[in-house]
Structure formats: C-alpha cells, structure tokens
Amino acid sequence: MKESEIQFKVQVDESNLPKTITWNATDKEGEGLESTKSISLNVWDNLNQSTLRIDLWTDEMSVAEMKRFYIDVIGGMAQTILTSTGDEYMSEEMKDLCDRLVKHINEENAKS
Structure with missing residues (x-):
C-alpha cells in the first residue's frame, strides 16, 4: 500500500497571526517547500460526526x-x-x- 504525506509549516508573528505559510507533499510536482498565502483544511471527525476546520491566511492575501x-x-x-x-x-x-x-x-x- 502506498503512503502519502502532506505537510504545512506556518510561521506566526508575536500576535500569533500567520506571517508565512509553506507546504510540501510527497506526491506533488516539484520538490521542496512551496509558499502560499492561504490554506483551508477540513477534516471529518468520525467520533463526533462533525467537521473540523483550519482556515489560515497571511496578511499578504x-x-x-x-x-x-x-x-x-x-x-x-x-x-x-x-x-x-x-x-x-x-x-x-x-x-x-x-x-x-x-x-x-x-x-x-x-x-x-
């Protein structure tokens, strides 16, 4: 069975607000971290039958x-x-x- 990994790195300022967001994935084209201004991640919480959300964006967006x-x-x-x-x-x-x-x-x- 194949395994894939997606990684996000978020650098925050002193107020805990995102300053930079980078990401990488084992299956993406190209190598290394790529910069982005925003991510929106939704995860189904099977235990609680609800959606968990993470929405982050930098002040450059x-x-x-x-x-x-x-x-x-x-x-x-x-x-x-x-x-x-x-x-x-x-x-x-x-x-x-x-x-x-x-x-x-x-x-x-x-x-x-």
Missing part, C-alpha cells in the same frame, strides 16, 4: 484573492460531491452559487 480562493474552494467541492456521491443536484446548486458569487464580485469591482 488581499480581500479579492480571499474571495476568489473561496469561490474556487466551493467549485472544487461541487466537483468532489458529484464524483464521490453522484449527486448532480447538490453539485449544480454549488456551481450556481459560485456563478452568483462571481457576478457579485464583478459588480463590486465595477463600482470601484
């Missing part, structure tokens, strides 16, 4: 990037729910939400 990041996350989840369960309705609803959020962001950008 702009509001626009954060909004785009979460639209991409939801879009990815839409594909995952379709692949894992075959639930087309749920997947399409999530994709529709992404479309509405993109429209909202475009309208925000047009105002500024």
Whole structure:
C-alpha cells in the first residue's frame, strides 16, 4: 500500500497571526517547500460526526484573492460531491452559487 504525506509549516508573528505559510507533499510536482498565502483544511471527525476546520491566511492575501480562493474552494467541492456521491443536484446548486458569487464580485469591482 502506498503512503502519502502532506505537510504545512506556518510561521506566526508575536500576535500569533500567520506571517508565512509553506507546504510540501510527497506526491506533488516539484520538490521542496512551496509558499502560499492561504490554506483551508477540513477534516471529518468520525467520533463526533462533525467537521473540523483550519482556515489560515497571511496578511499578504488581499480581500479579492480571499474571495476568489473561496469561490474556487466551493467549485472544487461541487466537483468532489458529484464524483464521490453522484449527486448532480447538490453539485449544480454549488456551481450556481459560485456563478452568483462571481457576478457579485464583478459588480463590486465595477463600482470601484
């Protein structure tokens, strides 16, 4: 059986806020740590039947990037729910939400 590992390293400031986030994975292309501005990790806690979440971002991540990041996350989840369960309705609803959020962001950008 193959084993894979994903590693995150977070450097925090004196207020315990993330300053740098790097990651590595045994199965990723390229070698060594890569820098990122944000991570969102969700883990299913089977014992308590609930989701544990870790959301971290550096102060270098702009509001626009954060909004785009979460639209991409939801879009990815839409594909995952379709692949894992075959639930087309749920997947399409999530994709529709992404479309509405993109429209909202475009309208925000047009105002500024």
